[in-house]
Amino acid sequence: MTSFEAAIDRDFGVIADLIRIHAQQRPAKPALADATHELSYGELDALMDRVAASLQRDGLAAGDAIAICAASSVNYAAVFLGALRAGIAVAPLAPGSTPASLARMIADAGARVLFVDAAAAEVIGPAAEGAIPRVALDGSAAGRNVEAWLAPTGARPAAVEPQPAWPFNIIYSSGTTGEPKGIVQGHGMRWAHVKRGAKYEYGPETVTLLSTPLYSNTTLVVFFPTIAFGGCVVLMPKFDATGYLKLAARQRVTHTMLVPVQYQRLMARPDFDAHDLSSFRFKFSTSAPFNAALKADVLARWPGGLIEFYGMTEGGGTCILEAHLHPDKLHTVGRPAEGSDIRLIDEAGKEVARGEAGEVVGHSAGMMVGYHGQPGKTREAEWFDPAGKRFIRTGDVGRFDDDGFLTLFDRKKDMIISGGFNIYPSDLETVLRGHASVAEAAVIGVPSEQWGETPVAFVVRRDGDDTTAEAILQWTNNQLGKTQRLARLQFIDELPRSAIGKVLKRELRELDAR
Structure with a gap:
């Protein structure tokens, strides 16, 4: 058994440690790429050390937090991963939020440093007196230049051993209600996501193209397994259907995550069939309703398997539809994943009878610690069965069919x-x-x-x-x-x-x- 196989086989491990193993075994192997920059595993590992050492130099300790508000880039990903190596939680923020909302999220996360690019800094506005330090990922005047901020080449951080319950990231998900809530995901939750990666053929030959933003859990559920298994992540800061197809063909992409509206725009391209997408092994989707006709079109015209994940950023169980294996179930979101306990409850909080519709609740190893600083909101999101087992409420209404596949109707509030x-x-x-x-x-x-x-x-x-x-x-x-x-x-x-x-x-x- 190799050192990587032994590490990934553990009940709990640290993603940053897996990157170190890949750097030792394949230092020249590409790890991250964007339109202007590429990092090998050796370079990424060294840069993560410099980021972690810099944060520790600035007085941050395990359990503290940083915020990142920028377009996806190699530097963004390296800072995210480097912070994790120091046991520091990351709050990735949406640059498209309002200035007031961003200010609330930065304060709520307790971020000690803010990493930005020029576009995000323009939205946030000038730093107020006494505001937290800003570091510019793009070398702009939005903050201190990241190269000047970094510790010298060769710097090594003090060793940190993250624990499963430690905060890994704080994802701000307003859903469709508008008021951001900080979802604290622990290292244990992310490790659970990573461990299922082998099932989807992640490995050193993987090339994953991501055009959804790094502040979204949608992106991260594919980003981390790719890196954990030694593949290469190609970052596309802004989705463009024609550009996506050209990049996918040129890079011989094997894996991708797209939301349904992106699949819709890609499949509608008159030149879609002219692009060589034969390298694809798996395509993933989540986050929004994916209609059956569109899934069927993807299956018919795009090589590789199609996997739909249904779940919440808060965690609490996942349903998985392996669409290429179940073409008669495209109207569903699949069956509960291994280790996921998915149930349906009525308005009174009691489980409904088989075949009846109810609110979807779920339990799994991958569940949020809670909403950051909002214990009341956390309690509202929880349901406990008669034995005291904790579940997360989704707010979605669904029904299981006789084969155990879940059909969703709508958000309960909609x-x-x-x-x-x-x-x-x-x-x-x-x-x-x-x-x-x-x-x-x-x-x-x-x-x-x-x-x-x-x-x-x-x-x-x-x-x-x-x-x-x-x-x-x-x-x-x-x-x-x-x-x-x-x-x-x-x-x-x-x-x-x-x-x-x-x-x-x-x-x-x-x-x-x-």
């Missing part, structure tokens, strides 16, 4: 109650997408004096289409049950989405209320 009937927006959205003129659709509930709530649709038409809203509304309502029918349908140029492709229904509600 369900529309009209005239006493439950209406799931996803059912209506599926019908809408069946119209030849509809490229994208989202349905929300709006107040109604007569019914309590009533469904309203927002539709993006296909390019060049001139079908009227009334025609699409009438066609759709003819396909729906009487209690489901849409009250209104309006066109929109683009659905509002988060950086990882979730439709922001709160913004649609605000738009409708104007």
Whole structure:
């Protein structure tokens, strides 16, 4: 058994230690690459040491935190990994947040140093007197130049041995509610994610292309296994369908993580089939609803397996759909992963009978410690079974079929109650997408004096289409049950989405209320 095999076989280990093993065994092997920069494992390991030593020099200790707010880059990834080597938690922040929201997140995380690039610094604004130090990852005037900040070449940090419960990162997930909550994920949770990597053929020959941001858990669930197993991560700071396809073919990419809207845009490219994607082994997706027709198109035209993960950044269990193995289950999100206990509960917090719908709750080895500094919010997110076993509530409503596959209906809070009937927006959205003129659709509930709530649709038409809203509304309502029918349908140029492709229904509600 090699030193790597012995390390990955442990119940708990440290990702930074695996990088050290790869650096010793294959120092010249590429580890990270972006459009302008590449690092081998030997170079990455040495840079991580310099980052860890620099943070310790500046007075940070295990359990402290830093924040990173920047576009994905080699420097971003190296600082993230270097901080982990020192036992320091990382709070990766979305540059697209508002200045007030970013200020709250930085303060909430207790970040001791802020790593930025020029674009993010412009959003955050000038540093106030007494603010934490800023380091510029891109060499700009956004902060102290990262090269000047780093300890000298050859610097080594004091040894640290992270424990499973230590905070690994703090992911700020506002979901679709708008108020950020810091999700504290421990080293043990990340190790659990990494250990399942062998199943998906991660290894030294892996080339993973990532075009989703490094502040998103969506990205990190693929980033860390790639690095842990000695593969190369190619970072694309901003998604562009044509650029993605060219880069994937040129780099002979084997693995990728994409959100459903990215798959949709790629598959819609007229030149998609002209690109050589034969090197792909696995493609992953998570974070947003992935409709069955789109999955079928990916399976038919894109080589390699297709894996959909369903779960939350908070953890608490995962469902996995191996779409290439179960083409008759594309309408589901798969079955509970090994080690995941997924159950359904009713409004009273009691488990529902087999075949009934209920809120999805989950338990696994990979669960958040809690929401940072918000014990009340943490308690709201928890459910305990009669034996006292802790589960995380998802807020999603679903049902298991006879084969144990989970079908999701909607977010519990997005369900529309009209005239006493439950209406799931996803059912209506599926019908809408069946119209030849509809490229994208989202349905929300709006107040109604007569019914309590009533469904309203927002539709993006296909390019060049001139079908009227009334025609699409009438066609759709003819396909729906009487209690489901849409009250209104309006066109929109683009659905509002988060950086990882979730439709922001709160913004649609605000738009409708104007």
